[in-house]
Amino acid sequence: MIQTLQLVPEYKEELIYPAICKSMEALGIEKELQTDFKVVIKPNMVMAKSPDFPVTTHPLVVKCVARWLREHGVTNIILAESSGGLYNAEHMKNLYHVCGMKQLEPEVSLNMDFSAKTVNCPDGFANHSFHIITPIVEADYIINICKLKTHAMTGYSGGIKNLFGVIPGLEKPQLHYRWPEIEDFSRMLVELSQIVAPQLTVIDAIDAMEGNGPTGGTSHPLHMLLAAKDLYTQDYFAAGLMGLDPMKIVMIRQAMEKGLVKPEEMELKGDPIPDTLTSFKLPDTQKLDFTGTLPGFLKKPFLWIAGRLLKSYPQLDQKLCIGCGKCAESCPAHIIQIKNRKAVFKKKGCISCFCCQEMCPMKAISVKKAL
Ligand code: SF4
Ligand code: SF4
Structure with missing residues (x-):
């Protein structure tokens, strides 16, 4: 190849x-x-x-x-x-x-x-x-x-x-x-x-x-x-x-x-790979994997629990939101509504896909951890 x-x-x-x-x-x-x-x-x-x-x-x-x-x-x-x-x-x-x-x-x-x-x-x-x-x-x-x-x-x-x-x-x-x-x-x-x-x-x-x-x-x-x-x-x-x-x-x-x-x-x-490359910053959603020192049989259950505790959800900055509705249009769970020209997120039903964050033109949606 x-x-x-x-x-x-x-x-x-x-x-x-x-x-x-x-x-x-x-x-x-x-x-x-x-x-x-x-x-x-x-x-x-x-x-x-x-x-x-x-x-x-x-x-x-x-x-x-x-x-x-x-x-x-x-x-x-x-x-x-x-x-x-x-x-x-x-x-x-x-x-x-x-x-x-x-x-x-x-x-x-x-x-x-x-x-x-x-x-x-x-x-x-x-x-x-x-x-x-x-x-x-x-x-x-x-x-x-x-x-x-x-x-x-x-x-x-x-x-x-x-x-x-x-x-x-x-x-x-x-x-x-x-x-x-x-x-x-x-x-x-x-x-x-x-x-x-x-x-x-x-x-x-x-x-x-x-x-x-x-x-x-x-x-x-x-x-x-x-x-x-x-x-x-x-x-x-x-x-x-x-x-x-x-x-x-x-x-x-x-x-x-x-x-x-x-x-x-x-x-x-x-061209050769430059030796000046630096690592990319990760998205806020990416979970930390602190299972490296755990024995293999403990990793899976630990990650299952941690995955729920560290699950990420979207968080709206009301000041930045212009009520354009692009987040609501792209939300597969249909849990976003536009009220008084602002996005309103229902508490239940979010699948943490971050389509809303992806489509927001104002960077008004950030990531919040459940914990
Ligand atoms: S896409 Fe962004 S700016 Fe538009 S309504 Fe949703 S949160 Fe507000
Ligand atoms: S993360 Fe996905 S499911 Fe949750 S509110 Fe945003 S678009 Fe909807």
């Missing part, structure tokens, strides 16, 4: 394009493409946020990938994403504009087909079928371009997690509600990524996010572009670059248990 790493000091086309060219060459992408292919690029556009913040895939990375494709004869290039929140023309037009993707037209077509198709997953543990946005289902070649971030629920967000955005709009909170436990939710994510099976995954880590990701954290630039065909081993590698233990990220551990993560087969091409 070839993993590329290119150092890119900042978001400038003249710096990103050569890095993309080197990555594509190292991975042999030209040999896999036909000029009549419909190539779908799946970015991270989780919310309407300017590319100045490390929340969404930077449009210059998409632009350089599309430029490389066009220079290799591919002209049918579609950008397709279902962000958090609604999946319709009004919502997506705003996202394309705010996230800086609008400027990519006409070289890249911005998807305006908001239909979805059912794709069977007969052997799935989690789901026996997925409802997936049509451009992804109809693509000849999928390029997954994600942003490297910490994540309140899953701990880490890279290639696998980015593919959750192929589920249309508010069907995503329904999956959160169906699989509230991290083990089940992660299993669903891995199965979904196997169904989507992108041919190439690029990680935008020129600027990345630490702390309360995927939307409320802060900048932690790695000045890197990563690319690989094997998104599972790449997620293992990228989590390590962030100073995370990849085996504590449930979706990566599960992918490894399925034989999808093969670090021993990884060959790194491009």
Whole structure:
């Protein structure tokens, strides 16, 4: 498995394009493409946020990938994403504009087909079928371009997690509600990524996010572009670059248990890993594991009790809340209402998925431990 790493000091086309060219060459992408292919690029556009913040895939990375494709004869290039929140023309037009993707037209077509198709997953543990946005289902070649971030629920967000955005709009909170436990939710994510099976995954880590990701954290630039065909081993590698233990990220551990993560087969091409990397701050939701010194047979019961005592819940800062309702719209448990232009959370029913925190544009929702 070839993993590329290119150092890119900042978001400038003249710096990103050569890095993309080197990555594509190292991975042999030209040999896999036909000029009549419909190539779908799946970015991270989780919310309407300017590319100045490390929340969404930077449009210059998409632009350089599309430029490389066009220079290799591919002209049918579609950008397709279902962000958090609604999946319709009004919502997506705003996202394309705010996230800086609008400027990519006409070289890249911005998807305006908001239909979805059912794709069977007969052997799935989690789901026996997925409802997936049509451009992804109809693509000849999928390029997954994600942003490297910490994540309140899953701990880490890279290639696998980015593919959750192929589920249309508010069907995503329904999956959160169906699989509230991290083990089940992660299993669903891995199965979904196997169904989507992108041919190439690029990680935008020129600027990345630490702390309360995927939307409320802060900048932690790695000045890197990563690319690989094997998104599972790449997620293992990228989590390590962030100073995370990849085996504590449930979706990566599960992918490894399925034989999808093969670090021993990884060959790194491009620039060397800088020796100046520092660890990313974790989201407030991530529980401390102080079981390291306990005998193995005590770990499970201890973690069961600690998991309940240390369970995290959303906490609202009334002063910051503008009553926009985005949290209520995305809450799978339907326990948030807007009253007098403020969000009101019911005490019971929270599944601690943090979709509300993820979608809040004002960073008005923080994390409170039960204890
Ligand atoms: S908490 Fe955030 S998302 Fe919810 S209504 Fe207030 S500002 Fe909007
Ligand atoms: S209140 Fe927030 S964390 Fe709780 S279920 Fe709703 S979206 Fe998830």
